Amino acid sequence: MTLDQVDKPIIGAFWMALSGICFVGVYVGVKYVGTRLPAAESAFLRYLLGLVFLFPVMRMLWREGLSREVMKLGAVRAFVHTFAVTLWFYAMARLPVAEVAAMGYLTPVYVTIGAVLILGERLALRRGVAIFLAVIGVLIVLRPGFREVSMSHLAMLGSSLFMGASYLTAKRLTNVASAEMVISLLSIGVTIGLIPLTIPVWINPTGFELLMLFLVATFAVAGHYTMTLAFRSASLTVIQPISFLQLVWAVAVGFLLFGERIDGFVILGGVIIIGSVLYITLREAQLKRRLERNVS
Helix, strand or coil, X not given: CCHHHHHHHHHHHHHHHHHHXXXXXXXXXXXXXXCCCCHHHHHHHHHHHHHHHHHHHHHHHHHHCCCHHHHHHHXXXXXXXXXXXXXXXXXXXXXXXXXHHHHHCCHHHHHHHHHHHCCCCCCCHHHHHHHHHHHHHHHHHHCECCECCCHHHHHHHHHHHHHHHHHHHHHHHCCCCCHHHHHHHHHHHHXXXXXXXXXXXXXXXXXXXXXXXXXXXXHHHHHHHHHHHHHHHCCHHHHHHXXXXXXXXXXXXXXXXXXXXXCHHHHHXXXXXXXXXXXXHXXXXXXXXXXXXXXX
């Protein structure tokens, strides 16, 4: 085994850990923005300010061009993602950071369910059990009947659902467009999609709110970039478990910066959801390797 082969998993784990820290930075920025601005406006300003990061790749995107299929898939993804981010901003500004992080891990579960219902993929018994356990994890986090399930909780569940639809569309889009084109279409499309939701509720933002939302955009771009570096450096089975450290960072940040109580039920539910997602991810990787061996 060469030094390069030894180093790659370590480098991949490093980039994925850094990606998780960046996304927690997104949480912190949104919490500091607070609830004065409507959720749609906060999301709009975050995406509008984030367009500055597209400038370096504009020439390359112009050369690549747009086919009708790419435009159609890009528009569908931007449409569902618009609702995902609006609901997420609403929930993030009002819920403890750890709860948002825990429920956010539901997105891969929704993707698995969507792949069965929409793409016609087979749902094996073990994956079905993993999905059932993820639902149990959500019930532990929410504890309906033992405490009030607020609109913020429902918004976060809805956000994960729309995010799952966005990922399913992205899965098809990546087959016909470059990664840069996929990201750019999402950034531009969501910015446009948020305009009609923002205009009726517009409130003039303060300089501090604009600064925080620019930092949110910066952390989000950095998070996606470092995640890409992680996927390039190591296999999914190596880096996926590292991504779950994000829940640890979220609990720590919520406690240290915002004085949020460490809720054992949220941590327990989050661990169950994470375990379910980890099983689904590792199982998918195993099946993919088996299929590749059979083809070769």
